[in-house]
Amino acid sequence: MTRTQEAQPDLFLAVIGDAPFRDGLDLMAIPVVSLAKGRRVEPIRFTRGESSVEVSAPPHIGIATIWDFDFVLYAVSQLNAAVNRGETPPSTINAPAHDILRAVRRDVGGKDYQRMREALDRLKATTIRTTIRANGKRGETFSLIERVTWAEDAFGKPLGVSITLPDWLYRAVIDHRVLSLDSRYFDLSGGLARWLYRVSRKQAGDRPDGWRWTLADLHQRSGVTRPLKSFAFDLRKLIEANPLPEYWLTAYADDVGTECVHVTRRSKLAADHPGHETPLKSRRLDPAL
Incomplete structure (x- = not known):
């Protein structure tokens, strides 16, 4: 050897x-x-x-x-x-x-x-x-x-x-x-999906109300070189597919018309929501952020 x-x-x-x-x-x-x-x-x-x-x-x-x-x-x-x-x-x-x-x-x-x-x-x-x-x-x-x-x-x-x-x-x-991290993370093939799962896991965590960002904020946080318009196009497609484990993505416009993303833990959604997911096992509480 x-x-x-x-x-x-x-x-x-x-x-x-x-x-x-x-x-x-x-x-x-x-x-x-x-x-x-x-x-x-x-x-x-x-x-x-x-x-x-x-x-x-x-x-x-x-x-x-x-x-x-x-x-x-x-x-x-x-x-x-x-x-x-x-x-x-x-x-x-x-x-x-x-x-x-x-x-x-x-x-x-x-x-x-x-x-x-x-x-x-x-x-x-x-x-x-x-x-x-x-x-x-x-x-x-x-x-x-x-x-x-x-x-x-x-x-x-x-x-x-x-x-x-x-x-x-x-x-x-x-x-x-x-x-x-949910082991299904490794099944995500796209870089944007992998990155957004990690951001959601950190920011939304187990919060009942999830977390919200503007598209411009996510664009800056991602560090990508593509212009915001191209990034927004890819993000909308990702939201439509909603492939992230544990978290559900929703696009909406705020009071002044700014395009935003809301991420919610799937287990926090209503039981009849199409994105609802029952956790496979209980987790310990996330550390204080």
Whole structure:
């Protein structure tokens, strides 16, 4: 067995079987990844009040995509499962590449391992500069993945991979600043649908009245390069299809005619509503936002 990089000395072994998926609370409603499948080289910038986010990556690699982010979700979820067992895990997890791909509902052919490598490279190369959680007083800079170490056989086939989370995200797990994700999230094929589910999960949560945004606000939060008109067209189609797990989308105009979106937890809808969904199991209360 050979390793492409020096081994990380303090490893957390991923559990066998599926750990419930979790997402970092502070990353769910801000643009930290590209929603397009093609390479994005233009930085993502988002400002709200005194808080700001800037995301960049070397042009030859490109900014990590929302599909790449699945591997961050896997690492967060494994560490969170350990925390829930009363452990204090290190920031590095170690798991067979096959298990990670299966967990995030990917195939396990040769091309899939190569795509996984490329995704982890983009996550490692993507740099986030943010003042979120700092009240605008100080900033932090980190990559979505701090370090990646591969184990290969003599023929170069990936056997295992170690993923180290950045301290900013690792602290979020230790401090319980994570939210559960419905596993059906991985069935969403579109970047906009995946992003809107994460935003809805964070903002609407379990609130009886859900959450509301203007289309212009969602456009800004998404970080997409498409003009508002094109974004609004895609969003209307998404609302018509209503594919998000757990949440129901409704388009409406406010008192001054501004186009808006209302998202409601499906379990909060009337029992005879076409979007109503009975939760499969009761959840613990979401942390205070």
